[in-house]
Every structure is written in structure tokens, then in C-alpha cells.
Amino acid sequence: MTKTFGLNRSLGGAIAIIALVAVLGSAAVLTTQGQLQAAIDARGRSNLVLRSLYSLRIAMLNQETGLRGYLLTGRPDSLEPYRQGMPMLDDALGRLHALIGGDAVRSGWLAEAEKAARSWQDEVAEAVIRGMSDAASRPEAARIESDGTGKAYFDTFRARLDAIQTEEERLREMQGEHLARAQRIAAIVSWVSTLLTLLICASIGAAIHRKVVGPLTRLAEAMRRLSRRDLTADVPATHQHDEVGAMARAVQVFKDGLIELDRTSLLRATADTLPAMVGYIDARRRVGFLNGEFERWFDLEAEDISLVDGRPLAQVFAADPFPGIGRELDEAFAGTEVRFEHRLARRGLGRREVEAFYRPHRGADGRVLGVVTLLTDITERKRMERRLALHARDLRRTNEELEQFAYVASHDLKAPLRGIENLVTWIEEDLEAVLTGDTRTNMELLKSRVRRLESLLDDLLAYSRAGRGDVATEPVDTQALVEELAGLISPPEGFSIVAGNGLPTLDAARAPLTQALQNLIGNAVKHHDRPAEGHVWVDAHTLGGMVEFSVTDDGAGIPEQFRERVFGMFQTLRPRDEVEGSGMGLAIVRKLVDRQGGKIWLDDNPKGRGLSVHFTWPDGTKGTADGTDRELAAG
Structure with a gap:
């Protein structure tokens, strides 16, 4: 006060x-x-x-x-x-x-x-x-x-x-x-x-003019402008703690009432255009506001929707009860936001599914003054959700069938391939005495093609399974992981794999992260043009809830025009006879990263020749960049 x-x-x-x-x-x-x-x-x-x-x-x-x-x-x-x-x-x-x-x-x-x-x-x-x-x-x-x-x-x-x-x-x-x-x-x-x-007498006269005569003159001018609905008029002397200030504050209340009246008119005009039922119920369970959509749903027994303002809720909705008038509305008046679904009959359309959202309106002292209500027709959305659920079920079943097909195909094709390889070996043994140089070369080429086909089947199966399975997370020391992979890959003599000091310990699914790093480091070693003196550096830094890893080598690199192509399946930049590989490594890594909600891209080695592969991975200890958890990002 x-x-x-x-x-x-x-x-x-x-x-x-x-x-x-x-x-x-x-x-x-x-x-x-x-x-x-x-x-x-x-x-x-x-x-x-x-x-x-x-x-x-x-x-x-x-x-x-x-x-x-x-x-x-x-x-x-x-x-x-x-x-x-x-x-x-x-x-x-x-x-x-x-x-x-x-x-x-x-x-x-x-x-x-x-x-x-x-x-x-x-x-x-x-x-x-x-x-x-x-x-x-x-x-x-x-x-x-x-x-x-x-x-x-x-x-x-x-x-x-x-x-x-x-x-x-x-x-x-x-x-x-x-x-x-x-x-x-x-x-x-x-x-x-x-x-x-x-x-003192002169000061009192000046003060009276400044505190009383001047403000009253300006206040009279403000009242004349407000009477003409000029709401840009400023009300003077509202800060004074005397009778003139009290009068000015009363004029300010009058101005605020005019503004609120205009705002209410604008709000009603705006709310009437919405395809949802918007209303306000005061603390005495009286209607404070209903937009025109209520009139299309309910029989309100009023010539104009604005005429129901101030009437008791039970009186306005006598024919059809207001949705949630019992427990849900009581919870909203108790100070809790309430959201529920309700089946409601609309005039001429039968029963429809409605989503209701009731939000308490609080005063400056925290007391609930009323409830803002929003009722939205979700019948079509519910139908769409059911159709999407059916499509998702069919898609999940199709994916399972495709995965099963890929597994069976790769598994069943391996048996005849092994038979072909055995037959070639037996033919070589039987014709050992009569094989010429060209024939022996062709036999070796046949066996290499069989092995390549078997490798393609293995990589195809790995690609189909990439990112699937257990998504449970655990603390992963990525520096120790890279050092372990360096020993597991067994690079050539003179080749070094360096784990940077910035590699963090993060909460992540260990298996897909291990597979991604292993493929990238293995690719850098496999495709290096100077394996006897090559280097690979693995480093990382945090970006909000994500960790950006970089695997950098000093090899021949990849020209910029081919950097998007190498992420495709079975894509290699050198002939397959020159390098052992199916061209599935980067494709598998991209699929693993995508399923974790990250992204992958190629860049030049900032220290000179070579290639740098960057990818982002969610850190469960900080949440993902978009605010979701890792399982949602991975899905």
C-alpha cells in the first residue's frame, strides 16, 4: 500500500x-x-x-x-x-x-x-x-x-x-x-x-505550483485526451504521495481499464479466429471469457457469446457439462496445471476427442485468481497417430525381416563361397604339375575375389547391424580406449598412433563408440601412402552436451570433390586390387554416428598433408545438444 x-x-x-x-x-x-x-x-x-x-x-x-x-x-x-x-x-x-x-x-x-x-x-x-x-x-x-x-x-x-x-x-x-x-x-x-x-513563503508558493497547480493542470489535459480515447496520453504525478498523486493514480486506473477493454476486445477478436475453445473461469466458478468456438460446440442459450461473461459456470453449461468440471478443474484451482483427454459431443458432428489444458492464473501474491482453459479437437490427430503407429509397426517388422534377410543371406552365401575356395585349392593341388604361370595367377585372382566377396558379406552384415542392440551407457575413458585400439590394430613397424591429452571420460555406449574409432583409425592406417613413417592423432573437445572427436593422419588425404562420395556403400578411391577393403568403413561409421544423434565430416589436416575426420558423440553426463537424452538421440 x-x-x-x-x-x-x-x-x-x-x-x-x-x-x-x-x-x-x-x-x-x-x-x-x-x-x-x-x-x-x-x-x-x-x-x-x-x-x-x-x-x-x-x-x-x-x-x-x-x-x-x-x-x-x-x-x-x-x-x-x-x-x-x-x-x-x-x-x-x-x-x-x-x-x-x-x-x-x-x-x-x-x-x-x-x-x-x-x-x-x-x-x-x-x-x-x-x-x-x-x-x-x-x-x-x-x-x-x-x-x-x-x-x-x-x-x-x-x-x-x-x-x-x-x-x-x-x-x-x-x-x-x-x-x-x-x-x-x-x-x-x-x-x-x-x-x-x-x-520560505516563496518556496511554499513554488512548491504548491509544482506539486498541485501544475500536476492538476496536466492531469486535466490527460483526462480530456483519455475522454477522446487517446490512450497515448501520459498520466502525470502518479509518483506523488499526496491527494494529487492519489487522484493521478485513479486516472491511471481509468486509463488501464480503457487499455484492458481494448485488449479484451482484441483478445476476443483474435481468440474467435482460433480453431480451439479458449476460456477463462474465475475463482467463483463464473465465466470470465469464452471465445466463439464454444458457441459452435455447446448450446449456451445466449444470443451472443459475450453475454455469458460473469454468469455461473453451471448455468452457462446447463445442457452439456463443462469438460473436467469435477476433479480436473478442482486440481487447476488448487494450483496445478492439468492436461487430459475427453470425449465430447459437438453439435452436428457427433462425439469428438478433445485435449484439454487447464492452467491456473495467479495474482501477485501467488493466490489463484482463475483458470485459463484450452480445449483442442484432436480427433484427426488421434487418427493420424493410430495410422502412424500401424506404419511404425509395419516398418519395424520390415526392418527386422530385412535384418534377418541380410544375416541369412550373408551366412548362407558364405558356405558356397568357402566351397568355391576349397574347390580352387583342390584343383590347384590336382593340377600342381601342369599349372602354368598365367593359370596359377588366375587361380590366385579367383581366390582373392572369393575372399573379397566374403569380406563384402561380412561388412554388409556389420552395416545392417550398426547402431542396433544394447544402448546402455557407461563411463568410457576414451584416451585409454584409443591406446587399447592402437595395440589391437597392430600398425606397421614405424607407424604411430597418438592419443591426445584432451580425450575425455564420457558417459556413452561403449560398443558403437569403439567400433567408430576402430574403423576410422584402421582406415587411416590401411590407406596411408607411407606406412613405414605414418602418424595418426586422435583428439577431442567438448561442445555443450556433445564431444567432437577428430582422427587425423598425414597420409595422401582425400580430394574435396570425393569427400561426400566416400561415405557411400562399397566406395573406394583406389582400385580394389591395390587395397584390401570393401568400401564400407566410413559408411558404417556414419550410420553409427547418425544413430547417436551426431554428425561426421572430413577436413584437411591443419598441420599439413593428410586428412582429418571429425564426428560428434553425445555425452550422457551433460545431455545432448538438443536437450534430449542419448537413447532418444540414438533412436
């Missing part, structure tokens, strides 16, 4: 974003205002510190001025500035302690300044005042004031105040910078929040 996000939710989210930006902007402005106020407060506190430092200096200066006036005049009223300066000093110190009490360094400097001021009051000012009260001790009082002790205390006092003032002025300058920065930040935050709000 497609997850959708409503437009109201999207618009609500956009409004929430605007509100969030406004709140964040307001919070930022408030924060910067707080920073601005903090900077203003800090700057005001610095001004108070500087004024308190000034008051503290004035208080000490007044005290010093009153003390000096008293020393000069000796009048007690001259101490009035001193007495006024003392509470002023205490008040200024109290304010400074309150203002910079959190700063340990400046508090320490203030404590040292206060200590110096108190020490000056106790050790200098009060001593001078006591000395001036008695005329005799006034010189001592003047000495105390002028001995430098008071000046040292004042210097310490002023130095510590100057340090405090310097640090406070530095802090005041920093606070001024903070104030200016806070003012700039406040302006930037205000502008940024305004621009963000405008940008």
Missing part, C-alpha cells in the same frame, strides 16, 4: 516551519537584546567603578590637603577637609568593594590601596594631628609628615588605584566592542529572519 502525505499536512508543516522560523528569529533577537542589555549594564558598572575611583582619590586628596593646612596654620579648623574626606573614603571603598568584589585580582589591588590609605591615616595623619596639639612636639610632627613615609603610602595607594583604573578601562573598551557586536548581531538576526520568512 502506497504511503501518502496529505496536502493539508504538507501545508501545515510549511506554516509550522514559518512559525518556527519566526519563533527562532524572535528568540535570537531577544537573546541579542539580552546581550546588548548586559553589555550596557557592564558599561554602566564600569562608569560607576571609575567614578568611585575618582571619589576615592578626592577623599584621600582632601585628607592630605587638610593635614598640610593644619601643619601650616596650626588652626584646628584647617583639619575640616581631612575630617570630611574620611567618611568619603569609607563610602568610596564600600562602593568599590561592591562593584569589583567578584574580580580577585582587582579586589586584591583595592585591598592593598585601602591598606596603604589606612596606614597613612594611622601612622602619618593621626601622629601629625597628635603632635600638633602640643607646641613642643610640633617639630616632630612636621618631621613625620616630611620623612617620606606618607609619600610611600600615597604612592602605593595611587599605583593600586591606577592599576584598577587601567584594568577597568580595558574592560570598558571590551564592553564597548561587545555592545557594538551585539547591536550588529541584532540587526543581522532581524534581517535574516525576515529574509528566511520571505524565502
Whole structure:
């Protein structure tokens, strides 16, 4: 199920974003205002510190001025500035302690300044005042004031105040910078929040146009085209997960319905031309579709075949039951493909043989939604199959009779041939004394012709039996087989037979493969023009489910124009007096290869002079090239 996000939710989210930006902007402005106020407060506190430092200096200066006036005049009223300066000093110190009490360094400097001021009051000012009260001790009082002790205390006092003032002025300058920065930040935050709000509003407007206005406009155009049966119209916005996307998908369903309606009409028109009954039965056993061929077979009691769509199957086929309505149709609805034959009465033609094929129709979730039915009239095919079976039986009987005839003929003809050969031998013995050279030659020629005729009979019998008999397969090591045949053939001295390393072990019928390789190797040895130094190479490579063997020699070869002729029966390229052979070797090999489903051909030796015979043979471990098993290929 497609997850959708409503437009109201999207618009609500956009409004929430605007509100969030406004709140964040307001919070930022408030924060910067707080920073601005903090900077203003800090700057005001610095001004108070500087004024308190000034008051503290004035208080000490007044005290010093009153003390000096008293020393000069000796009048007690001259101490009035001193007495006024003392509470002023205490008040200024109290304010400074309150203002910079959190700063340990400046508090320490203030404590040292206060200590110096108190020490000056106790050790200098009060001593001078006591000395001036008695005329005799006034010189001592003047000495105390002028001995430098008071000046040292004042210097310490002023130095510590100057340090405090310097640090406070530095802090005041920093606070001024903070104030200016806070003012700039406040302006930037205000502008940024305004621009963000405008940008978000513009983005929302563009998104509404892209997601709503544009798709709805294109969707309306698609609907106008679909209403005119223009099925090439593309439905936009089907991928959107909102109300517009849901509307677009509904339009797409409408378009698919139109396409399906056209396809159904085309399918019905096509199915009505088929010579088979094509139908569809839904999961509720209702007719989903029947082509016109049903109307020619059944009495459906409907004016038009399309009118039966949607009706129950039992109602439509009330007169004649639908074929396989019991077990076969149940198996198809259970999810199994069913194929069976059924005898069915067709109107006006009597009973016919029908082949039925029921195939389940599954949905995306694998559930069976219905069954597609195909009923084909196979009456004529069945008749043909019966006739073919009779012909095959007659052909098999004829082949057996021909094989029996060939065996009997070859076997029965061998007895008189052996008699002729014996008679010739006896005549030679009886006429040993009077035989001339020409007569002896003719007698030898007669015996050779008898032997050749006997060989022809043997090869004819071998040809008739080639490829017949046991087709049981077994693993065959062809490299070991070729090496065994090389010893069995007994080539002339100096002749070599080489088994290639590519010869495989395959699953095959040993006897026909052995006979084919033996005939080819024997032919290569027999017909070689230089037997004392000849070579034969046997190799193979796999081709899918087949193995291609090659038997190559370096003999005289076969001209290309004669390469098809040599596969015929009793065909030789040299006179029979020059070579012993019946001309049946390659014919037997071709028959063996053909019965195994392979092919054989001749080619030049790729390494030079000579001939290369290629043939393919099925490998039962991989299956044949056409996908059948070896016994079928051999048959």
C-alpha cells in the first residue's frame, strides 16, 4: 500500500516551519537584546567603578590637603577637609568593594590601596594631628609628615588605584566592542529572519505550483485526451504521495481499464479466429471469457457469446457439462496445471476427442485468481497417430525381416563361397604339375575375389547391424580406449598412433563408440601412402552436451570433390586390387554416428598433408545438444 502525505499536512508543516522560523528569529533577537542589555549594564558598572575611583582619590586628596593646612596654620579648623574626606573614603571603598568584589585580582589591588590609605591615616595623619596639639612636639610632627613615609603610602595607594583604573578601562573598551557586536548581531538576526520568512513563503508558493497547480493542470489535459480515447496520453504525478498523486493514480486506473477493454476486445477478436475453445473461469466458478468456438460446440442459450461473461459456470453449461468440471478443474484451482483427454459431443458432428489444458492464473501474491482453459479437437490427430503407429509397426517388422534377410543371406552365401575356395585349392593341388604361370595367377585372382566377396558379406552384415542392440551407457575413458585400439590394430613397424591429452571420460555406449574409432583409425592406417613413417592423432573437445572427436593422419588425404562420395556403400578411391577393403568403413561409421544423434565430416589436416575426420558423440553426463537424452538421440 502506497504511503501518502496529505496536502493539508504538507501545508501545515510549511506554516509550522514559518512559525518556527519566526519563533527562532524572535528568540535570537531577544537573546541579542539580552546581550546588548548586559553589555550596557557592564558599561554602566564600569562608569560607576571609575567614578568611585575618582571619589576615592578626592577623599584621600582632601585628607592630605587638610593635614598640610593644619601643619601650616596650626588652626584646628584647617583639619575640616581631612575630617570630611574620611567618611568619603569609607563610602568610596564600600562602593568599590561592591562593584569589583567578584574580580580577585582587582579586589586584591583595592585591598592593598585601602591598606596603604589606612596606614597613612594611622601612622602619618593621626601622629601629625597628635603632635600638633602640643607646641613642643610640633617639630616632630612636621618631621613625620616630611620623612617620606606618607609619600610611600600615597604612592602605593595611587599605583593600586591606577592599576584598577587601567584594568577597568580595558574592560570598558571590551564592553564597548561587545555592545557594538551585539547591536550588529541584532540587526543581522532581524534581517535574516525576515529574509528566511520571505524565502520560505516563496518556496511554499513554488512548491504548491509544482506539486498541485501544475500536476492538476496536466492531469486535466490527460483526462480530456483519455475522454477522446487517446490512450497515448501520459498520466502525470502518479509518483506523488499526496491527494494529487492519489487522484493521478485513479486516472491511471481509468486509463488501464480503457487499455484492458481494448485488449479484451482484441483478445476476443483474435481468440474467435482460433480453431480451439479458449476460456477463462474465475475463482467463483463464473465465466470470465469464452471465445466463439464454444458457441459452435455447446448450446449456451445466449444470443451472443459475450453475454455469458460473469454468469455461473453451471448455468452457462446447463445442457452439456463443462469438460473436467469435477476433479480436473478442482486440481487447476488448487494450483496445478492439468492436461487430459475427453470425449465430447459437438453439435452436428457427433462425439469428438478433445485435449484439454487447464492452467491456473495467479495474482501477485501467488493466490489463484482463475483458470485459463484450452480445449483442442484432436480427433484427426488421434487418427493420424493410430495410422502412424500401424506404419511404425509395419516398418519395424520390415526392418527386422530385412535384418534377418541380410544375416541369412550373408551366412548362407558364405558356405558356397568357402566351397568355391576349397574347390580352387583342390584343383590347384590336382593340377600342381601342369599349372602354368598365367593359370596359377588366375587361380590366385579367383581366390582373392572369393575372399573379397566374403569380406563384402561380412561388412554388409556389420552395416545392417550398426547402431542396433544394447544402448546402455557407461563411463568410457576414451584416451585409454584409443591406446587399447592402437595395440589391437597392430600398425606397421614405424607407424604411430597418438592419443591426445584432451580425450575425455564420457558417459556413452561403449560398443558403437569403439567400433567408430576402430574403423576410422584402421582406415587411416590401411590407406596411408607411407606406412613405414605414418602418424595418426586422435583428439577431442567438448561442445555443450556433445564431444567432437577428430582422427587425423598425414597420409595422401582425400580430394574435396570425393569427400561426400566416400561415405557411400562399397566406395573406394583406389582400385580394389591395390587395397584390401570393401568400401564400407566410413559408411558404417556414419550410420553409427547418425544413430547417436551426431554428425561426421572430413577436413584437411591443419598441420599439413593428410586428412582429418571429425564426428560428434553425445555425452550422457551433460545431455545432448538438443536437450534430449542419448537413447532418444540414438533412436
